[in-house]
Amino acid sequence: xxxxxxxxxLSIAFVGCKPKQVVTNTKLDMKSEVLVxxxxxxxxxxxxxxxxxxxxxxxxxxxxxxxxxxxxFISNNNxxxxxxxxxxxxxxxxxxTWYINKDGNFVMKIINENKAKKVAEGYVLTVANQTENTFxxxxxxxxxxxxxxxxxxFQRN
Numbered sequence: 001x002x003x004x005x006x007x008x009x010l011s012i013a014f015v016g017c018k019p020k021q022v023v024t025n026t027k028l029d030m031k032s033e034v035l036v037x038x039x040x041x042x043x044x045x046x047x048x049x050x051x052x053x054x055x056x057x058x059x060x061x062x063x064x065x066x067x068x069x070x071x072x073f074i075s076n077n078n079x080x081x082x083x084x085x086x087x088x089x090x091x092x093x094x095x096x097t098w099y100i101n102k103d104g105n106f107v108m109k110i111i112n113e114n115k116a117k118k119v120a121e122g123y124v125l126t127v128a129n130q131t132e133n134t135f136x137x138x139x140x141x142x143x144x145x146x147x148x149x150x151x152x153x154f155q156r157n
């Protein structure tokens with residue numbers, strides 16, 4: 001029984017990730033965007049099986065490396081910046097473009113050295129539990145053929 005459990009854990013303990021997506025709905029939810037304006041940090045990243053499964057977020061790093069990361073959102077031009085600064089992980093920073101559409105989706109492109117118009121693909125996450133000082137972004141990751149919710153909890157700085 002113990003050997004079977006170990007094999008099961010090892011068989012599902014592979015990297016889960018979400019492919020970049022093309023987005024068509026660009027009608028903005030200005031009220032949600034204004035609430036997100038400012039500097040934020042990710043206080044936690046949670047998902048089912050997080051003790052056994054590694055999820056790579058945004059094709060950058062392990063999702064747990066995003067805990068403590070800082071995010072700046074400018075709502076009047078939909079630009080910003082993200083920076084990973086977890087001491088146990090490789091540091092990373094990049095400009096981003098983003099918006100929240102009328103469907104409640106947070107749409108983001110990681111720009112790096114490129115101009116936004118040269119980056120054709122991005123990421124689509126669901127905005128949830130939005131208040132003045134907190135909000136969540138929920139991503140879907142494919143783990144063993146099953147989609148799981150990866151919840152990024154944001155806290156205003």
